[in-house]
Amino acid sequence: MTPPSETAAAEIEVEADFEELAEKKPWYIRTIEMARQQPLAASGFVIIIIMLLMAIFADLLTFFPSEDNDLEYMLAEPGTIHSDLELTFLLGADQFGRDLLTRIVYGARTALFVGFTCAIIGSTLGLILGVASAYFGGWFDLVVQRVVDVVMAFPLIILALAVVATLGPGTQNVIIAITIPFIPQCARVVRSNALAIREIPYVDAARALGFSNARIIMRHMVPNVMAPYLIMLTSFLGQAILLEASLSYLGMGVQEPTPAWGLMLQGGAEEFAESAPWVAIWPGVAISLAVFAFNLFGDGVRDTLDPKLRSR
Amino acid sequence: MSKYILKRLLMLIPTLIGAAIFVFFLLRLVPGDVCELRLAGTGLYADPAEIALCQKNLGLDQPLIVQFFDFLWGYVVFDLGDSMWTGFPVVHEIGLRFELSLQVAIMATAVAVIIAIPLGVISAVKQDTWIDYVVRTFSIAGIAMPSFWLGILIILGLLISTQHFFGEPWMPPIDYVPIWEDPMRNLSQLIWPAVATGYRYSAVATRMTRSALLEVLREDYVRTARAKGLIEKIIINRHALKNSLLPVVTIIAIEFAFLMGGLVVTEQVFNLNGLGKLFVESVGAQDFNMTQQLVMLVVVIFVFTNLFVDVLYAWLDPRIRYS
Numbered sequence: 001m002t003p004p005s006e007t008a009a010a011e012i013e014v015e016a017d018f019e020e021l022a023e024k025k026p027w028y029i030r031t032i033e034m035a036r037q038q039p040l041a042a043s044g045f046v047i048i049i050i051m052l053l054m055a056i057f058a059d060l061l062t063f064f065p066s067e068d069n070d071l072e073y074m075l076a077e078p079g080t081i082h083s084d085l086e087l088t089f090l091l092g093a094d095q096f097g098r099d100l101l102t103r104i105v106y107g108a109r110t111a112l113f114v115g116f117t118c119a120i121i122g123s124t125l126g127l128i129l130g131v132a133s134a135y136f137g138g139w140f141d142l143v144v145q146r147v148v149d150v151v152m153a154f155p156l157i158i159l160a161l162a163v164v165a166t167l168g169p170g171t172q173n174v175i176i177a178i179t180i181p182f183i184p185q186c187a188r189v190v191r192s193n194a195l196a197i198r199e200i201p202y203v204d205a206a207r208a209l210g211f212s213n214a215r216i217i218m219r220h221m222v223p224n225v226m227a228p229y230l231i232m233l234t235s236f237l238g239q240a241i242l243l244e245a246s247l248s249y250l251g252m253g254v255q256e257p258t259p260a261w262g263l264m265l266q267g268g269a270e271e272f273a274e275s276a277p278w279v280a281i282w283p284g285v286a287i288s289l290a291v292f293a294f295n296l297f298g299d300g301v302r303d304t305l306d307p308k309l310r311s312r
Numbered sequence: 313m314s315k316y317i318l319k320r321l322l323m324l325i326p327t328l329i330g331a332a333i334f335v336f337f338l339l340r341l342v343p344g345d346v347c348e349l350r351l352a353g354t355g356l357y358a359d360p361a362e363i364a365l366c367q368k369n370l371g372l373d374q375p376l377i378v379q380f381f382d383f384l385w386g387y388v389v390f391d392l393g394d395s396m397w398t399g400f401p402v403v404h405e406i407g408l409r410f411e412l413s414l415q416v417a418i419m420a421t422a423v424a425v426i427i428a429i430p431l432g433v434i435s436a437v438k439q440d441t442w443i444d445y446v447v448r449t450f451s452i453a454g455i456a457m458p459s460f461w462l463g464i465l466i467i468l469g470l471l472i473s474t475q476h477f478f479g480e481p482w483m484p485p486i487d488y489v490p491i492w493e494d495p496m497r498n499l500s501q502l503i504w505p506a507v508a509t510g511y512r513y514s515a516v517a518t519r520m521t522r523s524a525l526l527e528v529l530r531e532d533y534v535r536t537a538r539a540k541g542l543i544e545k546i547i548i549n550r551h552a553l554k555n556s557l558l559p560v561v562t563i564i565a566i567e568f569a570f571l572m573g574g575l576v577v578t579e580q581v582f583n584l585n586g587l588g589k590l591f592v593e594s595v596g597a598q599d600f601n602m603t604q605q606l607v608m609l610v611v612v613i614f615v616f617t618n619l620f621v622d623v624l625y626a627w628l629d630p631r632i633r634y635s
Contacts, residue, residue, distance in 0.1 A: 150330035153611045155570050157577070158591070162607060165595040166341045238456065245458055246577045250592060265461060277468055284461035292456035299452075 041300020047293035055109040062102040063087050067257040070097035075276040092278040094264065100278060104286050106259040110171065111290055114244040114254075118178040119236035125179075126186025127229045131221050133187065134194035135213070145191075148184040156181050160243055164252045174253045178243050186232040193225045227305040234301045238294035245287045261287045313626065320619050327615060328608075329384075335607045336380050339600050345372055346396040346598045370396050372600075383604065397599040405590065405602065406609065412488050413579075413586040415498075416505050417571040421564060423510025424517050429560070431514075432521025437548065439526060447518065454515025463508040463581035470504070486583050505582045509575065513567050520563045524556035558629055562621050569617035573610030 025033075035042035054061060064087060073082060076093035091100040133144040151159070163177035197203065198221070206216045245262030247253030254260035264283035272279050347366035367373045371382065386392055392402040435447035467483070474482035484501045491498040528534065529552055537547045576588035587606065594602035626632045 146326055146330060149327045150334055153327055153331050153615050154607070155573055155610060155614060158573055158607060158610055161576065161591070161595060162335060162338055162603070165598075165603070166338050242456075242458055246460065249458075249460055249577060250580060252592075252595075262458075265464065277472075280461075280464045280468055284458065284464065287461065288453070288457045290456075291458075292452060295452055295456055 038300040038303065040296045041303075044293040044296025044298075044300065047289060048297060051108050051112060051290055051293070054105050055112045058106045058109055062099070062105050064089075064099035064102040066098070066102050066106045066259050068098070073097035075272060075279065077276075078278055091282050092276065094279050095272060095276075100264075100282050103259040103264060104261070104282055107261045107264065107283065107286060108290070110254055110258060110260040111241050111244060111287070114171065114175055114178065115237050115241040115290075115294070117175050118182060118240040118244075119233050121175075122179040122182025122236055122240075123186045123229060123233040126183045126232065127190050127222065127225065128217075129183065130187035130190030131194045131217050131225060134191045134198055135217055135221060137198075141191075144187070148188055151181065151184040152188070154181070156239070156243065157246060160247060161250075161252060164247060169247075169252050169255055171254050171258065174244055174247055177247070178240050182232075182236050182240075186229070186236075189228050189232055190225050193228045194221055197221055197224050231298070231302045231305055234294070234298035238291040238298065241287065241290050241294065261290075313623075317619070317623060320622070324615055324619070328611065331611045332384060332604075332608060333380075335604045336383060337376075339598075339603055340376060342598060346370070346600065347372065349598050350397070383601075392605050393601050395594070395599055395602040397594065397597040397602065402602055402605045406587065406606070409586050409590050411490065412502075412584060413572055413575060413588065415491065416502055416509070416575060416578075416584070416586065417568055419502060419506035420510040420513055420571055421568050423506050424514035424567070425564065427510070427514035428517035429521055429557075432518045432560070433525060433548065433553065435518065435522045436525035436529065437544075447522075451515040451518040454511050454518075457512065458577075459509045459512045460577040460581045462511060463505060463578055466504050466508055467581070484582070488585060501582075502584075505575070505578050505584060508581075509571060509578050513571070516567060517560055517563055521556065521560050524559045525552060528552045528556040555629075558625060561624060561628065565617050565621045565624070569614045572613050573606070 058066075064082075070082075070093075073080065073089065073093045074097045075095055076082075076089050076097065078089060078092040080089045080093070081087070082089065087099075089099050089101075091104070093099055094103070129144060133141045154162075159181045160174075160177040163180055164173055167173035167176060203216060203220060206220050211220075244253055244260070245265075248260045248262030249266045251266055254263055256263065261283040265280065345367065347363050347370065350366070364373070371379060374382070383393075394401050395405050398405065431447050431451070435444045438444050471481045471483065474480065484504055485497055486501075488501065489497050525548075534547060534552055537551050538544075542551075573587060573591070575584075575586060576592055578584075579586045579588040580592065587609075591603065591606045593599075594606065
């Protein structure tokens with residue numbers, strides 16, 4: 001038995017530890033510190049937040065109808081005032097007389113929805129497939145890896161186009177077409193990380209304790225491959241937005257009248273390029289800015305999570 | 313080494329067969345086919361007997377499994393069949409456009425290499441100075457900017473600047489002439505798409521050059537070179553750059569393979585009659601044979617480039633030995 005005084009001292013020490021933990025700096029200071037360490041990633045994050053807010057509050061931020069044609073104001077110049085609505089076309093109007101700014105704000109909804117859905121579903125399915133492939137090994141691994149080989153032999157856009165050709169255009173099908181090529185990419189990266197983890201004795205220990213395969217995969221292996229998973233996920237975000245814009249530009253993605261940035265460039269942006277350059281410029285700026293922000297953020301996530309790449 | 317290449321070649325066979333199965337059945341999931349589209353595509357009434365005859369002529373009435381083995385057999389006897397839409401042999405249709413796509417891909421690669429390697433080197437040598445930040449922003453922007461939009465901007469810029477300086481707008485020519493017939497006309501058409509795609513491509517390569525060079529510059533042999541008093545220029549050009557270019561070569565080769573089939577969107581912007589446009593057209597026309605042959609062509613280019621890169625790697629860097 002330890003003397004009571006010693007126990008008390010230990011208790012006080014433990015309490016002090018807790019206090020120290022509780023006294024952790026408030027969240028905003030920690031945020032500022034992180035932003036200092038990763039200024040580029042932080043600025044990307046800020047742009048993403050602004051775009052998210054734009055997408056969520058699109059109805060409150062814009063006053064023009066987003067999908068109704070108004071041929072009277074076809075290709076109206078920036079600054080033109082709509083006489084009935086008493087509103088100004090800040091960035092001008094497109095070839096159907098719709099306010100560009102309104103459609104860009106609503107377009108953020110489409111882009112971010114497609115981007116997040118594809119990236120999250122694609123990388124999560126890839127995570128499960130990759131870990132399972134590494135954990136089970138044997139013929140399961142072999143079959144999965146050959147399928148991954150096949151899918152990865154297709155350039156991204158070709159595969160997405162082939163899937164869209166099968167399913168037909170439309171937002172939902174675009175999401176499927178973009179997600180499918182992401183799955184094997186993530187699975188391959190996660191698998192190589194998971195292979196190393198499988199060799200660590202604690203996985204054997206878990207198996208010896210009689211845990212089910214599903215439990216070992218979900219509770220013991222998946223948490224340890226979170227870094228490559230998050231790196232892949234963030235890198236998919238920008239790619240998905242770019243792919244959606246490309247597919248929509250080809251007329252095989254999101255369909256009119258839904259506002260989507262790539263689609264806005266398709267509708268004759270080149271045809272009117274000379275007389276109404278704003279139609280061709282602003283949606284492209286929106287795409288570039290979104291992808292730029294996600295790439296900056298993704299780079300930051302990679303630098304933080306992958307110590308090998310740090311300070312490069 | 314030859315054993316390794318042979319092994320890799322053998323491993324390509326299941327991948328290629330898998331790709332063939334994948335694309336073949338994916339296309340057949342689409343309701344309707346080229347016959348229905350051609351005869352009743354515009355919403356007109358079409359005689360079912362006529363559709364049936366057309367399907368019979370194209371072999372679309374055969375069971376899927378028979379059609380699939382016909383498709384595979386075509387590779388054995390080197391007969392890729394005809395386009396179901398135009399009726400011309402696939403080889404002929406691809407041959408018409410291959411040259412254009414190849415030329416744009418080569419030119420884009422040249423643009424990318426010319427921009428990427430100097431920029432990447434400067435950025436690494438001047439790490440964390442304003443030059444580095446400018447180069448990094450330039451390259452991140454290149455990755456973010458869709459190349460089809462850059463294409464639109466280039467056209468726009470050409471129209472406006474020629475209008476401004478010469479009094480009348482000028483557009484790049486639309487019809488393709490081979491470079492040996494009329495080099496000026498050929499280049500004035502293809503330089504723009506090459507720049508539009510080359511910028512994105514160079515951005516990827518710049519980043520790779522920078523990070524690879526930074527890594528090599530931290531190695532012991534570079535420190536030794538510095539310690540024995542070599543001037544920085546020689547250290548970089550003769551010692552560091554050679555080793556750091558390995559991953560850059562990989563990126564360049566893989567992007568090149570991608571460009572051969574992946575110019576889909578850029579060709580659309582510049583109205584170029586290349587492989588990418590043919591692909592979009594045959595997908596739209598449900599021309600199964602043309603589409604699957606094009607996909608297989610791209611896949612073959614892709615997997616062989618990957619193999620080529622791995623072999624090149626061993627040749628460039630004698631430390632790498634494949635067993």
